[in-house]
Amino acid sequence: MTQNQNDFAIITRQLNRQFSVRIKAEGLTASLRNFFSPVFKTVNAVCDLDMCIGRGEIIGFLGPNGAGKTTTLKMLSGLLMPTSGSIEVLGHTPFNRDHDFLKTISLVMGQKQNLWWDLPPVETFAIHRKIYGLTDAQFESRIGELIEMLEIKDCLETQTRKLSLGQRMRCELAVSLLHQPGILFLDEPTIGLDILMQKKIRNFLLDYHRRFKPTILLTSHYMDDVAALAQRVIVINHGAKIFEGKLKELTDKMHPDKIISVVINNGEFPCTIDDGCRLIHRDGQLYRFLVKRQKVGELAAQLFSTGQIADLTIEDPPLEDIIGQLFTSSEPPARNDNV
Numbered sequence: 001m002t003q004n005q006n007d008f009a010i011i012t013r014q015l016n017r018q019f020s021v022r023i024k025a026e027g028l029t030a031s032l033r034n035f036f037s038p039v040f041k042t043v044n045a046v047c048d049l050d051m052c053i054g055r056g057e058i059i060g061f062l063g064p065n066g067a068g069k070t071t072t073l074k075m076l077s078g079l080l081m082p083t084s085g086s087i088e089v090l091g092h093t094p095f096n097r098d099h100d101f102l103k104t105i106s107l108v109m110g111q112k113q114n115l116w117w118d119l120p121p122v123e124t125f126a127i128h129r130k131i132y133g134l135t136d137a138q139f140e141s142r143i144g145e146l147i148e149m150l151e152i153k154d155c156l157e158t159q160t161r162k163l164s165l166g167q168r169m170r171c172e173l174a175v176s177l178l179h180q181p182g183i184l185f186l187d188e189p190t191i192g193l194d195i196l197m198q199k200k201i202r203n204f205l206l207d208y209h210r211r212f213k214p215t216i217l218l219t220s221h222y223m224d225d226v227a228a229l230a231q232r233v234i235v236i237n238h239g240a241k242i243f244e245g246k247l248k249e250l251t252d253k254m255h256p257d258k259i260i261s262v263v264i265n266n267g268e269f270p271c272t273i274d275d276g277c278r279l280i281h282r283d284g285q286l287y288r289f290l291v292k293r294q295k296v297g298e299l300a301a302q303l304f305s306t307g308q309i310a311d312l313t314i315e316d317p318p319l320e321d322i323i324g325q326l327f328t329s330s331e332p333p334a335r336n337d338n339v
Contacts, residue, residue, distance in 0.1 A: 008088075009183055009215040010053040010076060015085035017046040017071050017239075045071040047239040049085070055182075058209060058216040060230030060247075064327050068239035069219045070109075073185045076217070077107045090182055103132060106181040110188035113168070114175050115160045121171040122156040125178060132179040139178075146174040149204055166197040173201070177208065186218045190225055202228045223319035237327050247319070254322045258296050260289045262303060263311040270306035273299070285310070290317075 023039045046068040053059050063069050074080040075087060078094035078101065087094055092101035115124050129139045147153050150170040155163055163171065169189065190198040202225060209216060220226055226233065233250060235243040243250055264270060264285050276292040277299055291299055296314060303309050
């Protein structure tokens with residue numbers, strides 16, 4: 001079925017962003033020469049990026065450090081103007097920064113903050129209430145729901161600088177969602193959090209999305225975030241898109257194997273392993289095999305038929321390995337550096 005353009009929350013066409021970077025040479029003479037006659041090069045942070053993201057989708061936006069993810073989010077939210085190309089976000093041109101557009105988005109950056117450092121969160125909420133022109137009924141309803149969902153009742157009146165990182169991040173989400181944005185840009189929302197707090201944030205985002213259906217564009221270096229939240233992924237490297245699709249498609253493309261872990265009862269391994277299966281680890285009675293996907297069912301049946309299997313699990317290789325393989329196998333696009 002053909003999608004109408006109105007079905008999309010975000011559309012980019014041939015999106016580019018370049019930065020002019022000053023080159024600093026080593027040595028005193030070179031530094032003096034560069035001071036009077038500076039030399040610059042053009043760095044392509046985002047290159048010909050095409051994206052169509054549907055309303056209500058959760059998209060994992062992935063790439064190594066310096067790939068252009070944060071630059072893209074800043075263009076989509078109107079903080080940066082593209083060098084060339086076009087952007088539409090809910091029908092708006094972001095860098096116009098008109099009021100109707102700003103009321104439809106929210107940008108949460110794990111290393112930046114919307115909370116006022118010297119104020120308790122409850123006062124920041126009141127400030128944002130005025131900024132977005134919420135009625136008393138809207139504010140009381142929304143803040144009450146967010147406080148309950150994020151479990152932040154006990155830290156509302158504590159000065160922000162005195163909150164733990166986990167408390168602060170949950171309050172950041174609350175203030176960013178107070179106006180119920182149609183699009184939520186999340187840049188490393190769980191960075192620095194412990195495993196338990198990461199899980200709480202993921203569960204909240206899933207619950208919030210189920211209730212309100214915002215479009216979410218998520219960047220994260222924690223692959224558990226992506227696996228738990230994203231319906232599709234877009235992967236960029238050197239500013240260019242190198243993959244778009246479901247996680248399973250990425251896994252099948254980059255790593256057409258599964259890992260079978262087998263714990264046997266006592267004695268020697270009970271059967272011969274055929275081609276397409278490779279032992280990658282052994283620890284006592286635990287064996288781990290890398291197995292071609294088409295061989296998984298056959299090998300599992302063969303093992304169970306021996307009657308010597310205490311436990312058997314089948315899993316995909318770690319997502320970090322698959323993503324890393326994709327980065328190392330992709331070549332950077334041609335660069336137009338003007339010196």
